[in-house]
Amino acid sequence: MKTKTTPRPRGARPPAVVKAFAPGSVANLGVGFDALGAAIDGPGDTVTARLARHEGVRILSIEGDAGRLPLDPERNTAAVAAREVLAEARRKGHPARGLDLVIEKGLPLASGLGSSAASAVAAAWASALLLGIRDKKALLRPVLVAENAADGAWHGDNAFASLLGGIVLVPSSDPRAALRPVSLPVPSGLRFVLVHPELELPTAEARSVLPRAVPLGEQVRQGAAFAALVAALHAADLKTFGQWVSSDRIVEPARAPLVPGYAAVMRAMRRAGAYGVSLAGAGPTLLAVSEEGARPAAIARAAVAAWKAEGIRADARVHRIDVAGARQVA
Template sequence: MNDIQEVKDTLATKPQHLTDSVHVFAPATVANVVCGFDVLGFAVNEPGDEVIMRLTNKPGITISKITGDEGRLPLNPAKNTVSVSVEHYLKSIDRTDIGVDIELHKKMPIGSGLGSSSASTVAGLFAIKTLLGDDTDPSTLLPFAMKGEEMACGHGHADNVAPALLGGFVLIRSYEPLDVVRLPHPENLWCAIVFPDVDVPTREARQIIRNKINMKDAVTQWGNIAGLVSGLFMQDIDLIGRSMKDILVEPVRSMLIPDFYEMRQMAMDMGAVSFGISGSGPSVFAFTRDEETAKLITNKLRNHLTGIKIGSYGYVSTINDAGPRVMC
């Protein structure tokens, strides 16, 4: 039985909905994890986005409110990643007869490299799934979340939406066919995240990446990805740290981030296990063995950015294994 048929069969044996409204949070994510371009990502506890969704009497999807976006996101449901992904989901289960109103509350910076569009999209999909009483595995929503990513940045990758939806540390083993694997991780692995308030659009950040690489570089990168995944399974933080090196994407994307290498040196000198770019940037992150070190690194990097007249946001988190959650 395919996933969509499973959803249809599940809904056919349930009441049409369990509630008329729901408030959902979905988390930010760190994609690529340095060496795993488009195939690795993990969820964090904060920041994240929230969606309040209500069923209405009039068929179709409306967006009645967006907050926290400084007017940057469209209320037009045909142009918003949340409504577009929800529409794809409803069409797939033959439920375009229902009406849905969406409030989107952005609680995280747009264009941060922390999966802002993914968090919104996942919150919306999890909300409609909850409203309809669909208790199938959340992974059934992944293809619809990728539709939102395709609209947001021109490429339907899953390294943000998969961890936002499933929680934890995620490997995209294959895109055709889609094959997603949740990975274990050390419980005491902390993440320090700093978002320098500069503009690095995702589309442009993808365009500067090399299309061709030599075999020697590819072998090095494969070894690092394998080492990182092995370190996660073995709970070996040292192996995780020495595997998180990127010779393909970081050298070009780092040029878009002010003082990237200076910040990396600061973090490593303070005891970071590893340091790299979150997604397409400009956010950077460091793994540490404890919360105190993560906080110290976050403060140090933010103070450095203040010194060069760049504002910033900082977050400290363990890996979030829960993914989206209903708030009320």
């Protein structure tokens, strides 16, 4: 993939610092394990990138993580993404030697809301703009490599959605192959209700319980359900879309026991009128499909009350799809 750069007007000085925001995201949407992601409006991560004289990437500070994230650039997704972007720019002849990053976390850790992906994407986009790269698709591999540094797996669902915005189908996350995510239609009335309990579930732990083999019949059914979900989006049929979101019989049943109160909260959201419910990514956040109007707020209240009955505090928010993805901010 060729990297597009934007030529500067003659005499114009390149920016010395760029700040970028990347939205949170939810992955899988039930049957789309590792192959479907959606960017959501609201909180996200912000990264400021500055040109530096030293070699490589350095993290100057991280805010909003209570000191839990590593400053080591080899172990932080933001720094890994920036490193990959810098390396690509230098291969194309850019004279930059190094980058300094300041990371502002707006998303909770280990929540299923694409926290590590948002940091990677914000850093990649800030670094790219700083180095004259304007093509977001040139950043697919850098953010994929960064996500791999977080949990050891290759999956671009969260990162590609956060980068590009909207709902994104990911046919392949193989770093050796062409990366060609497909943007899917976003029905105008679609709303996600995301309910985040005061629990954490690291992605690596959630991946560790997944089945290593799947019966052929189950895989056939899963593939058909995934196709039906995509067709429902194209038809703007939110009720049918929600039904297929709820239809996973491979991944979600394996992960559900890791989330205390899962069954009770799911039942409460369905009774409140959710069209479909599932884990948001690896969890523990739960997702309900709804549409604009009063119903999403009712679903949110029901979910918070159900978790409270289980002795767990939770917050709920109603989200639109963020169609812009990563962007520069002042």
